[in-house]
Amino acid sequence: MDSDGTQDTRGTHANPVPRPAGPPDVPSAPAVPPRPARAPGMPPLPDGSAFLTWLRTPRPEALPGVWRFGHRPRPEEEPEQIPARQLLSGALIAFLVGWLIWSLLWNGYLGGFWMWPYYAVTPESWTQPQTEGEEVVGAVTSYLYYGLVAVMIMVGVGRLGRWSEIWRRYAVPSLRRLTGPRTEEAPPAPGEDPATWPALRAAGAVDAAERLAADARAGLMRDVDHARITRAWQGVRSGRHSLATFTGAVVKDGAAACPHPSGARDLPARQARHDLVTGQVRLGTTADDPRNPYAYRGTGLALGPDLLGTSLLAVGPAGSGKTAGVVRPVAESLCLHALAGRAAVVVVGAAGAGLGPADAYDVVVRIGNPDSVYDLDLYGGTTDPDEAAAVLAEALSGDLADPHPGSDSRRATTVLAQLLGPFRAVHGRFPSVPELRQLLDGAPGPLAALRQGLTDAGQDSLLRELDARERQLAQPGDVGGILADRVALLDRPAFAGFFDTSGQSRPFSLKALDHPVRVRVDLPERGHADASRMLARLVLAQFTVSVAVREDRSLFACLVMDDATGVITPEAVRAVQRLRSANAGVVLTLRTLDDVPRPLRGPLLGATGCRMALAGLTPWDGQDFAEVWGKEWTEARDVTDRQIIAESPAGKAAHALRRAITGKAPTARAVTVRQVERERWSASELAHGLPPGHAVLSLTDVKGEHAPPLLVDLRG
Template structure:
């Protein structure tokens, strides 16, 4: 006789045993029409996190009794997103439904089921390639971003969205912070909230002078980083803050008034080394070929009134803030400030990777960065950092029209580092070949038929006597015709998805997806109907 397995107690059961008054309060809330799945997920997640700490559980139980559905409310005070949702969600598990699998001969299994992703899948990062109008933004990115925005309300996630067009993700109440240079109501910290001059210099130089847009050779790139450090370190030591745009330009140009001002504020034993850095920058700037000349010109692009208002604001948004549940959208005004918009985007991307890769990052919440037109904003630092993110509970959602949008030196790194890949029909055959090779081959049964005709015959020769007793020669020949048919069955390896299948065989509103989990579990390429 089989024994019935005991049901594992849930956090709600534990609360009922230890704090019955709080459990009764939750029971009453569950019967209220205003009780949402966001409220339930937020409180149950808090109970799970405090399960091993009786004191923290008791404190939470007291808050449940006192505040009810407002317990642990998100800073926005929202308990749901306004309007109709664009997808189905299981917020307790961090899941979002994207569509439905399609019965397809390319797959090993053809069972049609609902298809979705969760935070554990997204933390392996995802690359989505599709031509304009294929549905990668509306059908793929919107549901995921909506899920992450809801997860932030449940205190489970932070999300940063880079919106190159400025209106693809401009949904009411989806975000707490909107970085928009055309309407700078919130500032953006150039330095990402770091207090280390070397880190600030490296990240800022990478964003200002990425290899794909700069003609500088490695010497000039290194010279630019050294120039930034020689300016940032003394200034931060002297004033305890980072320079603003105009101050940064004056330092890079080694203007005498600014140099004297910084030197006058330097004190102590570290001040001597800092003054030496300023002198080294002055010597560097007076060369025939200043290695930081291109850097100065790029900073000059940011010295516009509206952009300075964005970057020089007091109490700006710092990327380090995503270590608590936060929803951020970065709108890029590429039509008005094309170069400055790309600099801003690269700053956002590199700072996100820097913050989420740091040892002090908050691993208790999932942190996601969604980038549309990602190929223009990903450099080698970001590409190398993708693999570090999953161990820190963070991931990237990279959307692009073609793999060729990524710089040549990072394409292989990006494609190999992301755990999940999705491709839409109509892409370039070169991209389709990359995906076809990645999806691999499988064994299929191949039947061949044969049919042929055969001709057979015999020839006879002999002698016979004639009526007069002589001998006559007789020759004879006979022929037969036949038809033969054959069937041959064999097992051969063929691509799961050939190049032509990917280019022309994926229907509109569909995509082929291959997923991976943080423990290394993978799923084969599956055809998904995003409109189902």
Template structure:
């Protein structure tokens, strides 16, 4: 019996009775998305009865899984207004049956057992179960899940080592994004600093691994102009607080990169390899002469002047781009050259406009500095591509970053605000807010719509989350007691002992207190649990909710 909140026992009994009376399919999520009772192609039954009947027969096939259903439903939504596209879809279904419009990997499901329950039609994954608590918005138990629209607002997850950030939140989300990509609805990039946290067979189409470079990685991310390529590459190479006069040195580094990239791209109609770009940055005369010889036609004079400007910079007492050159030299290693100058297939970040699944395995033990540069390149390129007007808004694009504090700069922090309108989002996991550079902490915290925090975090972080979760009104009852003493007299007016009387009273008032205090967050959130607040792309917010991620 709950003495503080007896009404919860009645709610639990009702829910237990309902649970026995109602059985949900294993791939459905009972809360908060309702069960879908009709087929996803009901909308075309009147206009395309033959196609709808064909899909009904297909749905009854033994090999028709939830990925197939979601893939065909998504294709229908994309082509519903175009009769010619519907006709092509009908021919594809007639020819390939359940494998119609299959993902380029030919996968129709992930190998092995799933980590979480998924509703691919609704785009939702179950994370755990709501724990009843008077401080939460939900005071009943039930499944707790998130969907792709929630992830559009981006998510910040803070928890100490071993708290369950990866297993409880990141892994189910990555699994769902991988399934959504097979359904044609999403693309994703996962930054894996430990190289093993997300190394699941069949989850990814591309693995960027400097120690085993089966696929290359474009250093310039598909940038179409030299100025954009120079800005992104300089931001990734130079960490925050690279010098006392940060703005001057970073601007000089961007100008130095542009002075090398623009002439080379005009001369060769491609971007330079790592050794070629390093030779130009160091203003080696042989490298400059080779580029100048190929520069002809209008504009060649200005481009040659850029190379001369870079050479003049190196001859100063202090080269303002010296830090950039030295850090770029960290990439001039045999293993990294095989990745960045790969002769075979190469992944470019603009490929995210199709449903591709990418894992970036960082060899921090072997190449710590180069791994951080590579991760910063991946993150900045993702924000650059997905926030541009050329991105495909029809599919959701996600970037999941473990140990995110080391790889996020001010450009990325500002870019988070632009992703929502382009159907993209970030999932940032970190042990503490202190891992983020101090100049971006407030921006990152304010720009991410969803928050998840685990117990045992730093008191400063707990204070930030406590204030974010807000206050609530509580009733405070104050009881006042007072005692009075005096002298008792007999009938003759003589003292006859002492008397004592007692009075009492009480007052009731409503006061505001923190919904979740700093102490509640640090010590009151059990292992395997997290406090989660969510936001939707339309601005609606829910939370905080205490969730049992192990339920």
């Protein structure tokens, strides 16, 4: 068995993509793969101990966004916290009171009544000894009684002085810092140990479970292998594969079974912390701030497919950490999921943006770079002229403003369909960029040749389409000229070898998202900014169309766009809203919401379930986030200090003495508590109150559970 059912028809080698249908021809993995330097989140240990310790680490259920690896749940609400000064002073006073009581008892100032229980339960020979032995026994028992009384006094004053709270607050953390974290724990019971693959044993695949457990103990298994084989086992449980096929593949190849079409079992180098059991990648630490719910304070903040399935929008200026703190870790996590057969990922950014090494991807499309192995299919791999026209129209005219007559996507789609359909009927392919430009410009020669071809083929219905296009060319409001100007941005010498439709290049189509493919698209922003934005809109439009028609939606698909400037259009917003039902999502970053047309800012924030505002945000951008995050009821405490006026001579003298010691007049404090409705985060706080390297992030998962806006340190 060479796959888990999600990549059986198309590979991602340096061959033309898509490949012909059939099982992927992947060379067998080496018997002993190179061992990772360390298991995720664990220090290096001999043999397979690091992996086993990582696998056995508890991952309790937690609130959305909480890093579950080794998480210790906290109460939902913050317990009443006694101020440190009051706690320590109360403990000291309680100790002094206990010491005073013991001194009075020991020295007999309170009489001997406290000894009556001792006299009541001991024989007279111990209290009035006649022999040396009775004297020794009496002395020992009396001192034991003294100790019991001292312990009772200590327990009483300890409870009164809250000594246990001091121990938990100060002593325990100090001891943990001195002793260090625990690295070894008792292994779980065999029936509960995930390293023994109990699910496989329960289903009768004992041989496969034994082979996997042996590889885990020998250090031959890593987290990607575990996730990949778990994914393949899910295919067996769902009925896509037979148990015999799965068992045979695992017994033969062990941890290397069910490989990814690329044959890779890990990424070249990881920059972030990942947990493939839960599917999370850690972005930072939730700040210990009063504005964060108590259950989130100090916990790790992580994202996974359950949150990315509602899409993520991150807004922050250049240098705020969007790429390094958000895009790169998320892209790396999705590439690991793709190696495990769980996801398909497309990462779009400027050339040199640092979105990961080329070895971390199966397909790298470097548009405008003559050394690029792959090309980008301008028409998304479709053979339907109407579908191709709709996607291409979104890319060419999606950002045009309404004042342009007839420049909306619907009219652009009609114009393109009037040309693409006849051209494909005559030539069996869609037009190249220069050919499309000539047709949109209304050049007489290409249109006449196209008409002659349709006449010879007897395509009367398509002739009518071409007639309508020629009639519209003479009208002043025709959108064809605008589209021709946009296509001219791609008809440049730098792109001469790209967008080929003759079959001579290796075009990549987003139709391949049916499989766990890793794709990076480098845009030529330097010198071709307008063309880059148009191509980014094209990739987004093709992505939203392709994921909606996938046959296997158990594979999570995600588009990560490092800079979505000029990409947000009305159709794009509507498409993002539909991604959740297709088990897909997008990650979009913006320097400012001003890059989005004003009518689309609210719908965009509403269409994305996860919203992030990074440090350095402008006040007007902060206002949009403040509005979408809404308000909450909170307690407002008004404190009033009123000076105390003494009337008696003794009181005046006491006040004068207090003023001389403290330097302040005696006052009486009045506290008023009331419920008020305030913004969760105001525009001013977002613009001026976020420390560098921090962000405010709200989360919503695919099940509808959500987390309020959280202050997160992206550097932790």
